[in-house]
Amino acid sequence: MEPSLLPRSQFDNLIRALEDDGYRVFGPTARAGAVVFDEIHGADELPRGYQSEQVPGRYRLEHNGHDRLFDFVHGHESLKRFTFAAEERLWTITHNGQVKFNADLPDGKPTAVIGARACDIAGMKVQDRTFIEGDYAAYTDPYYGIRRRSLFVVAVNCATCASTCFCSSMGTGPRVSNSFDIALTELGDEFMVETGSPAGESLVKRLHLKPARPEHEQKVVQQIEAVAKSQTRSIDNFGIYELLFGNLDHPRWDDVAARCLSCANCVMVCPTCFCHREGEVAAMDGESSQHVRQWDACFTMEHGSTHGARLRPQVKQRYRQWLTHKLGSWWKQFGTSGCVGCGRCITWCPTGIDLTEEAAAIRANPGARA
Amino acid sequence: MSAQLKVNPYLPQAAEVVDNIEEAPGIVTLKLRLTDADARAAYTFQPGQFNMLYLANVGEVPISISSDPSEPEIIDHTIRAVGRVTEGMVRAQRGDILGLRGPFGTGWPMEKARGRNILVITGGIGCAPTASVVGYAHARRDQYGKISVCHGVRKPDDLIYGERFQSWCNAPDTVCMFASQESAPGWTGRTGLVTQLLDDLEPGAVEGMTMMCGPEPMMRAVAEELLKRGRPIDDIYVSMERSMQCGIGHCGHCQYGKEFICKDGPVFPYERVRRLMAVKGF
Numbered sequence: 046m047e048p049s050l051l052p053r054s055q056f057d058n059l060i061r062a063l064e065d066d067g068y069r070v071f072g073p074t075a076r077a078g079a080v081v082f083d084e085i086h087g088a089d090e091l092p093r094g095y096q097s098e099q100v101p102g103r104y105r106l107e108h109n110g111h112d113r114l115f116d117f118v119h120g121h122e123s124l125k126r127f128t129f130a131a132e133e134r135l136w137t138i139t140h141n142g143q144v145k146f147n148a149d150l151p152d153g154k155p156t157a158v159i160g161a162r163a164c165d166i167a168g169m170k171v172q173d174r175t176f177i178e179g180d181y182a183a184y185t186d187p188y189y190g191i192r193r194r195s196l197f198v199v200a201v202n203c204a205t206c207a208s209t210c211f212c213s214s215m216g217t218g219p220r221v222s223n224s225f226d227i228a229l230t231e232l233g234d235e236f237m238v239e240t241g242s243p244a245g246e247s248l249v250k251r252l253h254l255k256p257a258r259p260e261h262e263q264k265v266v267q268q269i270e271a272v273a274k275s276q277t278r279s280i281d282n283f284g285i286y287e288l289l290f291g292n293l294d295h296p297r298w299d300d301v302a303a304r305c306l307s308c309a310n311c312v313m314v315c316p317t318c319f320c321h322r323e324g325e326v327a328a329m330d331g332e333s334s335q336h337v338r339q340w341d342a343c344f345t346m347e348h349g350s351t352h353g354a355r356l357r358p359q360v361k362q363r364y365r366q367w368l369t370h371k372l373g374s375w376w377k378q379f380g381t382s383g384c385v386g387c388g389r390c391i392t393w394c395p396t397g398i399d400l401t402e403e404a405a406a407i408r409a410n411p412g413a414r415a
Numbered sequence: 416m417s418a419q420l421k422v423n424p425y426l427p428q429a430a431e432v433v434d435n436i437e438e439a440p441g442i443v444t445l446k447l448r449l450t451d452a453d454a455r456a457a458y459t460f461q462p463g464q465f466n467m468l469y470l471a472n473v474g475e476v477p478i479s480i481s482s483d484p485s486e487p488e489i490i491d492h493t494i495r496a497v498g499r500v501t502e503g504m505v506r507a508q509r510g511d512i513l514g515l516r517g518p519f520g521t522g523w524p525m526e527k528a529r530g531r532n533i534l535v536i537t538g539g540i541g542c543a544p545t546a547s548v549v550g551y552a553h554a555r556r557d558q559y560g561k562i563s564v565c566h567g568v569r570k571p572d573d574l575i576y577g578e579r580f581q582s583w584c585n586a587p588d589t590v591c592m593f594a595s596q597e598s599a600p601g602w603t604g605r606t607g608l609v610t611q612l613l614d615d616l617e618p619g620a621v622e623g624m625t626m627m628c629g630p631e632p633m634m635r636a637v638a639e640e641l642l643k644r645g646r647p648i649d650d651i652y653v654s655m656e657r658s659m660q661c662g663i664g665h666c667g668h669c670q671y672g673k674e675f676i677c678k679d680g681p682v683f684p685y686e687r688v689r690r691l692m693a694v695k696g697f
């Protein structure tokens with residue numbers, strides 16, 4: 046389907062069409078000094094006029110009074126919260142007389158998310174390799190699978206980026222290229238609308254939009270190229286598994302450990318981190334119990350513990366676990382980097398640790414030993 | 416079982432406790448039988464694989480399967496009470512219902528070992544995964560050569576599998592040897608490390624397949640000693656242990672470099688884990 050144009054003043058029509066199709070519509074909203082996804086019913090709930098300042102260890106949302114809806118780049122949340130719930134019940138047992146196991150699968154209610162960025166979509170595709178049966182996974186996680194299949198993605202091509210962004214170097218952005226239903230690019234006071242799926246096409250057709258002209262596509266390309274060019278951070282992925290696993294005793298691990306609080310913020314904001322812990326919530330009357338899971342992080346002491354023995358007691362071991370996995374062994378496990386270049390872990394690190402710098406420091410001085 | 420794993424690999428199936436046999440204080444073997452006939456018929460496993468067992472209201476733990484794969488209807492799990500879940504599990508009574516998911520992971524290289532001697536190295540409190548090796552070979556005695564079991568402990572009291580070892584020792588062409596780092600009155604084994612037992616073995620005993628389970632420094636020391644003695648690395652296998660909560664490579668806890676212990680292991684050719692075993696903190 047050829048690209049078309051949606052005037053910003055008619056953005057509500059898109060939301061309404063999604064609602065008419067039975068979707069719960071989520072979009073970015075400005076709240077408490079940050080952008081978070083929330084259920085929305087109109088374009089007036091979007092973060093119009095906001096921009097974000099993002100540097101290592103700092104995030105500030107600023108209202109600039111302009112009319113643009115998506116110049117805030119991204120908040121701490123990615124698409125992950127829609128596909129891989131931060132906490133969910135997996136199954137319940139009841140045992141009045143006999144123990145019975147009942148799966149508590151998600152309801153699969155169609156959910157549309159407006160405002161997914163290229164890095165968010167890339168992150169979701171990385172997680173697909175963990176949770177969906179295929180070349181890299183023997184089993185589909187049905188909880189993830191149901192949420193994933195129920196998702197309608199209205200992507201937004203970034204018109205600006207944060208100083209911490211490096212999607213260009215990871216080959217994941219700034220332009221969304223697949224795995225979306227509709228992609229929007231904000232130009233002046235209208236959006237160029239592209240479709241990426243039959244569902245997206247049928248919805249856009251009902252909006253009766255004017256076709257875009259070649260100069261619109263040109264503007265989109267220019268805008269995206271400018272975003273890519275403005276990115277200053279990068280990761281050199283050449284031979285990075287061998288580099289990192291060949292430098293497990295590098296002094297840089299001690300150096301970063303002196304700055305790392307082991308707080309796991311980086312894991313919580315990462316669109317690809319998939320670790321989760323399972324736990325039991327038993328009813329007080331002992332008649333039933335819920336088996337739940339929550340996001341977990343390799344920065345916790347428990348994550349690396351085996352029957353009580355702490356295998357990674359030092360912060361340096363836990364940071365090393367995270368970085369060598371994220372940038373290194375992920376390639377071996379899933380045929381891709383575990384990093385999509387969204388830069389969230391840099392922005393949201395309380396001490397501003399920058400994984401691009403950490404990887405570069407090891408590359409600059411390979412073979413050094415602590 | 417495979418059908419259930421395909422639909423929802425997280426959901427356990429009900430398994431009845433057929434028997435609870437005390438092996439030693441705090442160690443029991445639970446004989447479990449899936450209650451659903453179709454699930455029971457579909458269930459097969461390899462020696463060395465494990466199940467996730469669930470105790471109602473308390474939680475799930477990975478437990479290796481210790482019975483013979485030729486009789487998959489009754490599945491044995493030898494369990495030591497070491498934590499919240501296993502403390503309750505060892506007290507399970509005949510007729511109680513537990514949850515079972517599995518089997519997961521890789522098995523021992525029993526095909527590759529066919530026709531050869533087997534050297535089993537274990538350590539610590541006694542390692543259930545290696546029991547499946549000895550049991551499997553004993554049940555097919557003519558298919559395997561000599562079986563040598565070397566068991567290392569820190570102090571003689573840690574040798575809690577005495578009776579099981581005794582029955583192994585009495586089997587044809589099987590030798591059991593023990594080493595304890597500390598001695599005590601009445602200790603008849605060697606005083607020292609399990610690696611020293613290699614000197615006590617007949618030369619032919621180490622020329623087969625080596626299968627190990629126990630503390631990583633022990634497995635590493637033995638493996639490196641075998642390599643020093645010219646044994647090919649391809650003949651050395653280890654069973655690794657890490658926290659496992661899902662069993663299918665999703666929860667992330669058991670990652671060991673590029674390996675997921677739960678699905679790429681727990682049994683590994685030594686070569687695959689050798690490099691990381693030399694590094695602390697993985």
